[in-house]
Amino acid sequence: MGRQPCCDKLGVKRGPWTAEEDKKLINFILTNGGHCCWRAVPKLAGLLRCGKSCRLRWTNYLRPDLKRGLLSEAEEKLVIDLHAKLGNRWSKIASKLPGRTDNEIKNHWNTHIKKKLIKMGIDPVTHEPLGQKAASPDVASATSQSNITSESNLEPEGQANSSPPESSTNASSHDQLVNWLLEDELPEIDDSWLNFAVNGDDFSSDWLLDYQSIGIEDPLFDGSILESSSN
DNA sequence: AAAGCCTTCAACCGCAGGTTG
DNA sequence: CCAACCTGCGGTTGAAGGCTT
Numbered sequence: 192m193g194r195q196p197c198c199d200k201l202g203v204k205r206g207p208w209t210a211e212e213d214k215k216l217i218n219f220i221l222t223n224g225g226h227c228c229w230r231a232v233p234k235l236a237g238l239l240r241c242g243k244s245c246r247l248r249w250t251n252y253l254r255p256d257l258k259r260g261l262l263s264e265a266e267e268k269l270v271i272d273l274h275a276k277l278g279n280r281w282s283k284i285a286s287k288l289p290g291r292t293d294n295e296i297k298n299h300w301n302t303h304i305k306k307k308l309i310k311m312g313i314d315p316v317t318h319e320p321l322g323q324k325a326a327s328p329d330v331a332s333a334t335s336q337s338n339i340t341s342e343s344n345l346e347p348e349g350q351a352n353s354s355p356p357e358s359s360t361n362a363s364s365h366d367q368l369v370n371w372l373l374e375d376e377l378p379e380i381d382d383s384w385l386n387f388a389v390n391g392d393d394f395s396s397d398w399l400l401d402y403q404s405i406g407i408e409d410p411l412f413d414g415s416i417l418e419s420s421s422n
Numbered sequence: 423a424a425a426g427c428c429t430t431c432a433a434c435c436g437c438a439g440g441t442t443g
Numbered sequence: 444c445c446a447a448c449c450t451g452c453g454g455t456t457g458a459a460g461g462c463t464t
Contacts, residue, residue, distance in 0.1 A: 205433080205434075206432095206433075206434095206458085207432070207433075207458080207459095208432085208433085228448095228449070228450090229449075229450070230448085230449070230450095242449090242450095243434085243435090243450085244433075244434080246450075246451085247432090247433065247434080248432090248433085250451090251432075251433085252432075252433095279453065279454090280452085280453085281452075281453065282451070282452060282453085293451090293452070293453080294431085294432075294433085294453095295431085297453075297454085298430075298431050298432085299431090301430095301431095302429070302430055302431075303430095
């Protein structure tokens with residue numbers, strides 16, 4: 192019995208990725224239109240990494256659709272609401288936030304949001320006021336954005352819109368948005384939602400700049416650069 | 423100036439669940 | 444049906460940089 196280790200630990204590099212390794216991985220995935228199977232990727236791409244490490248590097252850092260930088264207020268709010276409903280299911284939460292990874296959200300939760308909530312007197316695990324069962328008026332007001340909105344508006348039926356709610360910052364629209372996000376089957380995300388969710392930030396430029404910084408100009412629109420460095 | 427402490431986050435680890443032969 | 448394999452997930456770690464004393 193026993194599961195094979197994900198990779199032969201001997202001769203496998205660990206630790207931070209170098210620009211050269213990033214370049215190799217990006218080149219490989221983009222030239223091949225994706226990955227065939229992650230276990231084979233390092234060998235085919237000429238990397239001394241295990242497949243798991245390649246997958247993580249790609250999904251958490253190199254993927255072209257990633258949005259970089261701190262979470263916006265709207266995104267943070269959504270994370271809190273979704274966490275209240277879903278718990279530590281980071282991948283589920285991440286799937287509702289375009290361009291964000293589970294790792295990113297998990298880190299942000301642990302380093303920022305958790306502290307914020309504690310400071311506000313909210314238990315980050317239960318989303319209840321710290322040290323008491325029922326919310327006192329003071330604490331309740333502090334929790335109103337995350338706790339109350341998501342609890343009071345999740346009616347089982349009648350709100351299952353197939354399209355995202357209007358972009359808005361008021362509470363009820365936010366509730367609708369959370370309801371919509373909690374639907375299992377999500378429709379394609381359209382531009383208006385994207386703009387709302389990422390708070391109007393430029394969604395595309397950061398990763399591109401990173402590619403450029405390691406010597407790749409525009410992986411999606413210029414396939415010619417791929418041949419030059421792939422081995 | 424520098425030593426120690428704190429914070430952040432990329433990366434790793436081990437397990438679970440799904441798929442395949 | 445079962446074992447082997449693959450991928451994805453969530454928890455944890457540790458290096459690096461920032462901050463405080």
